[in-house]
Amino acid sequence: MAQPLVKKDDDRDEEADYSPFLGIEKGAVLQEARVFHDPQLDARRCSQVITKLLYLLNQGETLTKIEATEVFFAVTKLFQSKDIGLRRMVYLIIKELSPSADEVIIVTSSLMKDMNSRTDLFRANAIRVLCRITDGTLLAQIERYLKQAIVDKNPVVASAALVSGIHLLQTNPEIVKRWSNEVQEAVQSRAALVQFHALALLHQIRQNDRLAVNKLVASLTKGTVRSPLVQCLLIRYISQVIKESGVNSQAGERPFYDYLEGCLRHKAEVVIFEAARAITELSNVTTRELTPAITVLQLFLSSSKPVLRFAALRTLNKVAMTHPMAVTNCNIDMESLISDQNRSIATLAITTLLKTGNESSVDRLMKQITNFMSDIADEFKIVVVEAIRSLCLKFPLKYRSLMNFLSNILREEGGFEYKKAIVDSIVILIRDIPDAKESGLLHLCEFIEDCEFTYLSTQILHFLGNEGPKTSDPSKYIRYIYNRVILENATVRASAVSTLAKFGAMVDSLKPRIFVLLRRCVFDNDDEVRDRATLYLNTLGDGSVAETDKDVKEFLFGSLDIPLTNMETSLKNYDPTEEPFDINSVPKEVKSQSLAEKKAPGKKPAALSTPAAAPTSAADAYEKLLSSIPEFASFGKLFKSSTPVELTEAETEYSVNVVKHIYDSHVVFQYNCTNTIPEQLLENVTVIVDASDAEEFSEVGTKPLRSLPCDTPGQTFVAFEKPEGVPAVGKFSMERRFAVHKKWSWRLKMIDVDPSTGEAEDDGVEDEYQLEDFEVVAADYILKVGVSNFKNAWESLGPDGERIDEYGLGPRESLAEAVSTVINLLGMQPCEGTEVVPSNSRSHTCLLSGIYIGNVKVLVRLSFGIDGAKEVAMKLAVRSEDENVSEAIHEIVASG
Numbered sequence: 001m002a003q004p005l006v007k008k009d010d011d012r013d014e015e016a017d018y019s020p021f022l023g024i025e026k027g028a029v030l031q032e033a034r035v036f037h038d039p040q041l042d043a044r045r046c047s048q049v050i051t052k053l054l055y056l057l058n059q060g061e062t063l064t065k066i067e068a069t070e071v072f073f074a075v076t077k078l079f080q081s082k083d084i085g086l087r088r089m090v091y092l093i094i095k096e097l098s099p100s101a102d103e104v105i106i107v108t109s110s111l112m113k114d115m116n117s118r119t120d121l122f123r124a125n126a127i128r129v130l131c132r133i134t135d136g137t138l139l140a141q142i143e144r145y146l147k148q149a150i151v152d153k154n155p156v157v158a159s160a161a162l163v164s165g166i167h168l169l170q171t172n173p174e175i176v177k178r179w180s181n182e183v184q185e186a187v188q189s190r191a192a193l194v195q196f197h198a199l200a201l202l203h204q205i206r207q208n209d210r211l212a213v214n215k216l217v218a219s220l221t222k223g224t225v226r227s228p229l230v231q232c233l234l235i236r237y238i239s240q241v242i243k244e245s246g247v248n249s250q251a252g253e254r255p256f257y258d259y260l261e262g263c264l265r266h267k268a269e270v271v272i273f274e275a276a277r278a279i280t281e282l283s284n285v286t287t288r289e290l291t292p293a294i295t296v297l298q299l300f301l302s303s304s305k306p307v308l309r310f311a312a313l314r315t316l317n318k319v320a321m322t323h324p325m326a327v328t329n330c331n332i333d334m335e336s337l338i339s340d341q342n343r344s345i346a347t348l349a350i351t352t353l354l355k356t357g358n359e360s361s362v363d364r365l366m367k368q369i370t371n372f373m374s375d376i377a378d379e380f381k382i383v384v385v386e387a388i389r390s391l392c393l394k395f396p397l398k399y400r401s402l403m404n405f406l407s408n409i410l411r412e413e414g415g416f417e418y419k420k421a422i423v424d425s426i427v428i429l430i431r432d433i434p435d436a437k438e439s440g441l442l443h444l445c446e447f448i449e450d451c452e453f454t455y456l457s458t459q460i461l462h463f464l465g466n467e468g469p470k471t472s473d474p475s476k477y478i479r480y481i482y483n484r485v486i487l488e489n490a491t492v493r494a495s496a497v498s499t500l501a502k503f504g505a506m507v508d509s510l511k512p513r514i515f516v517l518l519r520r521c522v523f524d525n526d527d528e529v530r531d532r533a534t535l536y537l538n539t540l541g542d543g544s545v546a547e548t549d550k551d552v553k554e555f556l557f558g559s560l561d562i563p564l565t566n567m568e569t570s571l572k573n574y575d576p577t578e579e580p581f582d583i584n585s586v587p588k589e590v591k592s593q594s595l596a597e598k599k600a601p602g603k604k605p606a607a608l609s610t611p612a613a614a615p616t617s618a619a620d621a622y623e624k625l626l627s628s629i630p631e632f633a634s635f636g637k638l639f640k641s642s643t644p645v646e647l648t649e650a651e652t653e654y655s656v657n658v659v660k661h662i663y664d665s666h667v668v669f670q671y672n673c674t675n676t677i678p679e680q681l682l683e684n685v686t687v688i689v690d691a692s693d694a695e696e697f698s699e700v701g702t703k704p705l706r707s708l709p710c711d712t713p714g715q716t717f718v719a720f721e722k723p724e725g726v727p728a729v730g731k732f733s734m735e736r737r738f739a740v741h742k743k744w745s746w747r748l749k750m751i752d753v754d755p756s757t758g759e760a761e762d763d764g765v766e767d768e769y770q771l772e773d774f775e776v777v778a779a780d781y782i783l784k785v786g787v788s789n790f791k792n793a794w795e796s797l798g799p800d801g802e803r804i805d806e807y808g809l810g811p812r813e814s815l816a817e818a819v820s821t822v823i824n825l826l827g828m829q830p831c832e833g834t835e836v837v838p839s840n841s842r843s844h845t846c847l848l849s850g851i852y853i854g855n856v857k858v859l860v861r862l863s864f865g866i867d868g869a870k871e872v873a874m875k876l877a878v879r880s881e882d883e884n885v886s887e888a889i890h891e892i893v894a895s896g
Contacts, residue, residue, distance in 0.1 A: 021055045029053055030067060036074035043083035050075070050089040057096050072097050072107075079110045084121060087114075091125040095132050104133050115145050123149070124160035131164035136172050143175060150182040150198075155191035162186060162197035169204055177205055187220075192227030199233055210244065217241055221259045228268035235263060235271070239278045254282070257289065264296050269303075272296055273311055280319050283869045290319070290326045301333040306342050313337065313348040320355040321842050322867060327356045338368045346372055347380040354387040359395045366405050373409055378418040381409070385418075386838075389425040392433070399429060399436040407443035416453050423447070423456055427463055431791075438471050445480035457488065458495040465499035466792065469506030478503065478510065482517055490526035497521050497529055501536035511540065562586045563786055563829075587619040625715075626661060626668060631701045632719060635663045639853055640783050644672065647771040653677050656771055660780055662853065665724040667697065667776060671716045675708045682708040687771070689718050694730020694776065697722050727781035727853060727888065731773055778892040779827025783851040786829045787859070790847045794859055797879040803886040807893060809872040815864055818872040819846050822862060825896045826850075826889065842866055852885045860889065 029052045035045050053071065057063075063071065075097075078090045094107060114126035127149055130142060149161035162183070169176045183205065186198035199220070206212040217237055225231050238256045245255050263275035279285065279293040300312035313334070320327045337349035350369055357365055369388075373381060385406070392402040403426065410422045423444065430440040444460045451457045461484065468477045481503070484496035497518065504514030518540075521533035562583070570586045622641040626632050644657040655674040660667060671687050685705040691697050697720040705716040722728040787793040812818045816837040823835060828848035837844045848860040858880035866872050876893055878886040 021052065024052055024056070026056055026061055026063075029056060030071070033071055033074055036077055041078065041081050041086075043081055043086040046078060046081075047086050047089045050086075050093050053093060054089075054096060063097075068097055069103065072103055076107050076110065084119070087122060088125060091129045094129055098133065104135075104138065108134070108138060112142065112145070115142070115149075120154045120156055123152075123154075124156045127157070127160045127164055131168055136175070139168070139172055139175055143178075147179055147182050150179060150186050155189070155194045158186060158189065158191070158194045159197050162194065162201050165201050166197070166204065169201070176201075180205060190226070192229060195225070195227055196229045196233060199230055203233075203237055213237065214241055217256065221256060228266075228271050231263065231266070231268070231271045232274040235260065235274045235278050239281065242282060254289075261292055264292055269300075269305075269308060273300065273308070273315075277315050280315055285323075287323070287326055290323060294319070294326055294330065298330045298333055301330060301337065306340075306345065309337065309340070310342065310345050310348065313345060313352060317348055317352045317355070320352050324356045327352065328358075331356060331361075335368070338372060343372075343376045343380060347376055347383055351383055351387040354384075354391045357391070359398060362391065362395060362398045363401055366401055370405070370408075374412070378415045381414065381418050382421045385409075385421045385425055389428060392429055396433045396435075399433050400439070403429060403436055403439055403443065407446070410443070410447050411450070416456075419451075419453060419456060423460065430467065437467060438473075441468060441471065441477065445477055448480065448484065454489060454491050457484065457492045461492070461495040461499045465502035466789065468499075469503050474503060474507045475510060475513075478513065478517075485517070485521060485524075485529075490529060493521075493524065493526065494528045494532055497532045497536065501532075501540065504536070504540050515541065622659070622661060622670075626670075629703060629717065631703060632666075632668055632717070635666045635668070635719075637663075639663060639855075640780065642780055645774050647671075647774065654682075654769060658774060660776060662780055664853065666700070666719060666721055667728075668717055668719045671718070672713060673705060673708055673716065674713050675710050678710045680710065685714070685716050687716055687718055691720065691730065694720075694728070696726070696728035697730055697776075727778050727892075729776050729778060731775045777827075778896070779825065781853040782827045782858070784827065784829040785849060785851045785857075786831055787849045790831045790849065790859070793849065794861070794879060797857070797859060797881065799879070801881060801883045801886050802877065802879045803883065803890055804875070804877045805890055807874045807876060809874055811870050812866070812872045813870070815841055815844055815866045815872065818864055818866070818874070819844060819862070822846075822874065822893070823848065826860065826892060828858075828860060852880065852882075852888070854882075854885075856880055856882050856885045858885055858889060 029049065032049045033053070035042060035049060072094070075090055075093055078086060081087065108130070111126045111130045114122040115130070117123055117126075127146065131139070131146070134142070146161050146164070149157050150165070152158045152161070165176050165179060165183070180202070183198050183202045186194055187202060189195050189198065202216065203213065206216060217234065220234050221238075225234055238260060242254050242256060257279075260275050260279055263271050264279075266272050266275070273296075276293040276296050279289060282289065294316070297312040297316055300308045303309055303312075316327050316330060316334075331353060334349045334353050338346055338353075340346045340349065350365075350372075353361075353365055369384065373384070376384075388402055388406065392399055406422055406426055406429075410419065410426075426440050426444060430437050441464060444464065448457050448460050451460075461481065464477060464481065468474050471477075478500070481496050481499050485493050485500075488496070500514050500517055504511045504518075515537065518533045518537050522530055522537070524530050524533065566587050567583075571581070574581050619638075619641060623638045626635075626638060638661060640662045642660040642662075644659050647656045647658055648654060653676055655676060657672050659670040659672065661670060669687075669689070673682075673685060675682050683706065685708050686702060689699065691699065699718065700721045701717075701719040703717040705714045708714045809818050809821075812821075814837075819835065819837050823830060823846070826848060828850035831847040831849055834844075834846045843863070843865045846862040846864070848862065850858055850860075852858045858878065861877040863875040863877075864872060865874075876890065878889045880886045880889075
């Protein structure tokens with residue numbers, strides 16, 4: 001008998017792949033459903049067919065209306081069977097089929113009969129199905145039965161009614177709210193599950209009444225809660241009450257905090273953990289309040305249950321972000337978990353220790369981490385790498401051991417995201433810790449010798465070209481760079497050529513050697529490598545590209561003040577002639593997608609009509625359009641055009657948006673109008689602007705739109721004068737006035753239209769149409785212009801025009817929200833992907849660049865920090881070519 005058992009165990013994997021539903025088809029199953037019509041019902045066979053139907057529906061298969069109706073009527077015949085198993089399957093299939101209102105009437109009588117059955121299982125399931133498929137009208141008819149079921153002695157029936165009430169509260173809240181008395185009675189039930197569901201429903205009924213919730217919580221904290229599940233739910237509601245109430249300013253205490261502390265001594269582990277977590281998540285929590293919660297979490301660290309160890313560690317990890325000193329007492333217990341068999345627990349232990357450890361424990365932690373890094377997945381390794389980076393910035397004197405650790409794991413096997421996280425960490429350490437520069441660069445050079453990722457190789461070479469020439473011995477990096485020219489693919493070779501050129505420009509002693517290497521690259525078999533080598537030889541050599549050393553460095557290291565997408569578009573549209581390509585003709589503004597462009601094609605035409613194959617950019621099209629209007633031709637060069645701002649709802653009869661055109665001493669509002677009603681022709685369309693809330697603006701001219709047929713976009717303009725060079729702001733209110741010609745009218749008289757020409761035969765009727773208000777804001781005076789290398793651009797501006805200040809941004813939902821708000825306020829271009837805030841980050845640096853009105857380059861460095869109470873602080877550093885502009889940026893933030 002032993003041999004067959006071994007054989008079965010050997011074939012276990014093959015058996016696990018077998019599915020009883022393999023190969024079933026909808027048509028075949030619908031044919032099998034005919035067994036529902038048999039005079040002698042086979043309960044087992046019918047259950048199998050329903051199971052197959054449920055499987056198909058849950059796999060995304062859909063039934064046509066006719067198929068669903070036929071199956072539904074066939075299933076209703078199965079109520080004749082008294083088999084309990086089959087009846088449960090009938091309930092399930094009826095819920096999945098979601099019958100229509102006419103079909104529900106047919107099955108309602110059978111379900112109501114089951115609601116009053118002596119079989120409790122029938123009663124409970126019938127309640128669930130009825131509440132799922134009935135509408136408000138039928139629900140009112142069975143409301144009496146549902147109220148009785150809530151206070152039923154059988155806990156299964158009571159729970160079914162309460163859970164149904166929770167679902168119905170979303171669709172029929174007025175009916176469910178009438179059950180408050182019955183639900184209140186169910187909260188006192190001795191059945192744990194009934195009490196749990198009753199409390200959840202009662203809280204949802206009263207959630208908008210803060211006083212009622214406080215009374216509910218206060219009554220339940222006096223000892224009427226029996227179930228651990230109910231107590232966990234109560235703790236969560238208490239946390240909400242404490243969050244809304246805050247700290248009592250007179251007594252310095254929080255409401256219900258004593259109850260939470262008392263739950264730490266509960267016999268159920270789930271209640272203890274829920275209370276401890278609730279205490280740690282309190283806003284502005286003090287060390288005294290944290291201490292008892294940390295103590296019980298420390299006890300969980302030595303639990304035999306992995307889930308308790310993991311839960312405690314995860315909570316302590318979050319606490320360590322804001323109160324690292326409060327967690328230090330748990331360090332010894334967490335160190336023992338580094339070797340835990342559960343790798344998730346081990347990773348959490350390591351990252352928490354890295355946040356709470358002191359400088360003397362760093363070396364010991366590194367030895368322990370080394371032993372288990374090879375056993376965990378890349379996603380856990382990335383978490384560890386980020387924690388090590390934070391630790392190194394916290395203790396910069398320990399950079400050697402931490403940098404060596406990062407270098408060692410960089411040579412091990414791993415995916416792209418893992419290797420990128422390590423490279424990014426080393427780059428950050430090199431930038432922020434000056435002593436780590438040379439050793440860090442060597443580690444990166446050693447890595448690219450065997451790097452299999454092209455992107456990482458090019459990024460390292462680019463960084464090496466910026467930082468390598470500034471070290472004490474730049475020559476030691478040349479060998480690593482030239483090896484990339486010999487051994488790598490074309491993309492990396494091209495990047496290595498650029499890096500060599502940067503060394504030649506920055507280090508005079510290396511220039512002859514660089515010349516020799518670049519001459520070899522001229523014979524490369526790749527076009528870009530050859531072109532780059534030739535360009536750099538001319539740049540560094542005969543002066544045909546750049547005349548002075550300063551010009552050479554500006555050419556190689558200077559920031560490209562033009563978005564690459566704009567450059568690409570301009571080059572594609574460039575027609576090779578005798579005139580060379582002029583880089584100054586490339587638009588500097590980053591084009592954003594307008595709301596009109598985001599709409600599905602074919603719904604409404606764009607308001608600004610331009611040829612599909614037009615070679616000009618949006619900025620050029622606007623400038624050409626405005627310069628062709630005599631009233632605006634004398635305003636000078638257009639500085640910026642905003643993205644369209646919608647002034648009407650998406651589905652209204654008239655679609656209007658406004659584009660704000662900014663000049664040095666004028667602002668022109670271009671109203672893009674579209675008439676979507678075929679029976680109407682609009683004439684003499686003008687916009688009446690109320691600028692009473694914009695005191696610095698004075699209207700100087702308008703250009704009405706003579707005619708606006710259906711689906712033919714048109715524009716009307718209003719121009720304002722403002723103080724020269726001043727970023728004036730204000731709010732504008734508007735209404736649109738026009739004459740209407742209609743074949744059909746809702747409010748106005750009938751007007752005859754010539755059917756052959758579609759032209760109006762009448763002068764029409766004057767009408768007015770209210771538009772939404774809009775504002776001219778400070779961001780309208782700043783162009784979004786990116787820089788290719790922010791650090792070099794920052795250093796080139798120098799500290800003379802720098803202004804630094806700190807601001808409190810108040811409470812925010814997250815750090816990402818604060819970063820997004822400031823970016824939108826300034827209207828500048830984020831650089832180097834710094835607009836993305838890592839999850840769970842407590843601090844972040846964002847880099848912005850732009851051109852201020854008057855063509856003044858301005859760079860911004862934003863440093864954010866968030867505390868446990870979600871209060872956000874921000875340090876704002878601004879550099880520009882004009883110190884007055886730096887002051888203006890600070891004024892924008894201060895007033896925003």
